[in-house]
Amino acid sequence: EVLLVESGGGLVQPGGSLRLSCEASGFTSNSDWMHWVRQAPGKGLLWVSRINSDGYITTYAESVRGRFTISRDNTKNTLYLQMNSLRAEDTAVYYCARGSTGVGLYWGQGTLVTVSS
Amino acid sequence: DIQMTQSPSTLSASVGDRVTITCRASQTISYWLAWYQQKPGKAPKLLIYDASSLQSGVPSRFSGSGSGAEFTLTISTLQPDDFATYYCQQYNSYPTFGGGTKVEIK
Numbered sequence: 001e002v003l004l005v006e007s008g009g010g011l012v013q014p015g016g017s018l019r020l021s022c023e024a025s026g027f028t029s030n031s032d033w034m035h036w037v038r039q040a041p042g043k044g045l046l047w048v049s050r051i052n053s054d055g056y057i058t059t060y061a062e063s064v065r066g067r068f069t070i071s072r073d074n075t076k077n078t079l080y081l082q083m084n085s086l087r088a089e090d091t092a093v094y095y096c097a098r099g100s101t102g103v104g105l106y107w108g109q110g111t112l113v114t115v116s117s
Numbered sequence: 118d119i120q121m122t123q124s125p126s127t128l129s130a131s132v133g134d135r136v137t138i139t140c141r142a143s144q145t146i147s148y149w150l151a152w153y154q155q156k157p158g159k160a161p162k163l164l165i166y167d168a169s170s171l172q173s174g175v176p177s178r179f180s181g182s183g184s185g186a187e188f189t190l191t192i193s194t195l196q197p198d199d200f201a202t203y204y205c206q207q208y209n210s211y212p213t214f215g216g217g218t219k220v221e222i223k
Contacts, residue, residue, distance in 0.1 A: 045161065047212040050211070061211070097161075102149060103166050108160065
């Protein structure tokens, strides 16, 4: 069974940092793109970032560019999102997804990030 | 950014109805469009990719069509399990989602 499990969410003050992780299991290779997508409470989906299979190609949404960094460690089957200079508007459930350049085929259950003083 | 506009934002329907959701892109995206279903408290589920390709395991009552800048998702015969929120997403450039369409019980 393929599985993606996010962790690392929690409460952080504005201006603070947090690192999210997404551990993959049940996949036979690491050839897929991986994505972070977030959803603010009661709102729609917002794509955040993506990374290619070897980690050399990354893309970010304008709203997080320069503050967030996506990375992956294929030896640990883990995707990361380093989030710095957090703002109240970054409060959301963060999902990791795995698939192609643009499509998320497999999704994790999400981890909640709350930015508040 | 490519903006994606879905309509309607809410749709009231009954079991057995034929349902159509529209998604318009602010510029042409060829057929680089996906549709997802999301239920409360759950992750999105991929239904359709490349505008009209049905993801494995998704019931055949779901279909997608369109190309360029206008797309539709159709549920041929609405089932109780289909009441959910649906999102379109383009991936011609870096991905962006539509605002969602909530399909609720009439």
